[in-house]
Each structure stands twice: as C-alpha cells, then as structure tokens.
Amino acid sequence: MVTFMVAxxxxxxxxxxxxxxxxxxxxxxxxxxxxxxxAVGGAEKFAGIVHAPARRRAG
Structure with missing residues (x-):
C-alpha cells in the first residue's frame, strides 16, 4: 500500500x-x-537531478 498526500x-x-x-x-x-x-518545501525539486519528462500517452 502506498499513500501520497500533498499539503x-x-x-x-x-x-x-x-x-x-x-x-x-x-x-x-x-x-x-x-x-x-x-520533500523539502519551497525548493526547486529537480535542481541537480538528471531527468527527462515522460511523453504523455494519448487517451
């Protein structure tokens, strides 16, 4: 079980x-x-992290 809660x-x-x-x-x-x-608030979450946004799937 996983939960995701946004303040x-x-x-x-x-x-x-x-x-x-x-x-x-x-x-x-x-x-x-x-x-x-x-998890830290107010920060640029992806600063210094190599990533590539995923393509959105149609439908």
Whole structure:
C-alpha cells in the first residue's frame, strides 16, 4: 500500500491537478538523499537531478 498526500499549502498540488496525471516511483533505502530533496518545501525539486519528462500517452 502506498499513500501520497500533498499539503494544502503545497505549490506542487495545483501542478498535479493541472497535469491530470501523476507518476509514482518507489525509492530504495540507498536513495534517502534523493527522497529528502523532493520533500523539502519551497525548493526547486529537480535542481541537480538528471531527468527527462515522460511523453504523455494519448487517451
């Protein structure tokens, strides 16, 4: 079981709502620093993290 809760004051919540989709990744214990970088408020979440946005699927 996994839960995802966005704080009412979060700037991320409205972005997720506008996108209409959400992708969830399950991190391993060795990825604690990565997890903390996304948990901090007010920060640029992807700063210094190599990533590529996924293409949206039709339908």
């Amino acid at each position: 009412r004051a979060s700037t991320t919540g409205p972005r997720i709502a506008r996108a209409g989709v959400l992708c969830v990744h399950i991190l391993g214990v060795e990825q604690g620093a990565l997890c903390r970088s996304f």
